[in-house]
Amino acid sequence: xxxxxxxxxxxxxxxxxxxxxxxxxxxxxxxxxxxxxxxxxxxxxxxxxxxxxxxxxxxxxxxxxxxxxxxxxxxxxxxxxxxxxxxxxxxxxxxxxxxxxxxxxxxxxxxxxxxxxxxxxxxxxxxxxxxxxxxxxxxxxxxxxxxxxxx
Numbered sequence: 001x002x003x004x005x006x007x008x009x010x011x012x013x014x015x016x017x018x019x020x021x022x023x024x025x026x027x028x029x030x031x032x033x034x035x036x037x038x039x040x041x042x043x044x045x046x047x048x049x050x051x052x053x054x055x056x057x058x059x060x061x062x063x064x065x066x067x068x069x070x071x072x073x074x075x076x077x078x079x080x081x082x083x084x085x086x087x088x089x090x091x092x093x094x095x096x097x098x099x100x101x102x103x104x105x106x107x108x109x110x111x112x113x114x115x116x117x118x119x120x121x122x123x124x125x126x127x128x129x130x131x132x133x134x135x136x137x138x139x140x141x142x143x144x145x146x147x148x149x150x151x
Contacts, residue, residue: 016148080132
């Protein structure tokens, strides 16, 4: 684990708000020169603290107005390998994330769809036909607040 100082934390907060900022702009926010800021970003990247920058697409603007979280319990763990299930579910275009979890369900899956009818099609034709699927619970996302987490 890398020791972070206040400037590192301020850089991470600024990057979490807008990862497209230049080193010069970030430096103005945290009170460093552009080269010093660039060196800190490189150090954070080399240490694995910054693991990349992601593009955040507006799903609604792209026509995907419904997000559903599925809890999936595999029917028989011995008959289908976890890797086979993960590979099959990851091949579904509407699946955004696949998380192997401990608890009531084996997997938590984030699915986007155009509307509820489209989600029903994805559920019936794609998810329920996956190898090893047993119980499935669906939770429709009503709202979401994203925060960068502790820095």
